[in-house]
Amino acid sequence: MDLLGQRWMLRVIWxxxxxxxxxxELRRRMGNCSSSMLSVRLQxxxxxxxxxKKPDKSYELTVAGGELGYALQPVxxxxxxxAGSLDGAGGYDET
Structure with missing residues (x-):
């Protein structure tokens, strides 16, 4: 859980x-995550x-990572x- 609680970890898995x-390509999809932060998170x-990290230098979920991704799908x-219904104050928009 400590690993998943770090900023950007869940987004990388997603x-x-x-x-x-x-x-x-991963960096492009990550929006405002810096290259150095992405590198640290991937490591x-x-x-x-x-x-x-595959021989062609791409990144892929392992079997364990795939199971984690599957487990996170309901979240x-x-x-x-x-998204967009909850406000930053912890409440929600009833509309």
Missing amino acids: ELEPGPLGFL RLVESGVVE WRWSERW
Whole structure:
């Protein structure tokens, strides 16, 4: 849980869930995550066994990472459903 609580970790897993990506494509999809931060996060995910760096230098979820991505899908569905409805103050918009 400590690993997943670090900023950008869940986003990296989200972006890799459909399949492998090279660093530049992953960086493009990550929006305002800096290259150096992405590099650090990928290194940590590789060290933890959640992501692997393939010979072609792309990144892919391992079997464990894939299971984690699958387990997180309900959370992602929830966030997509409620995006924009929850305000920054912890409340919600009833509309």
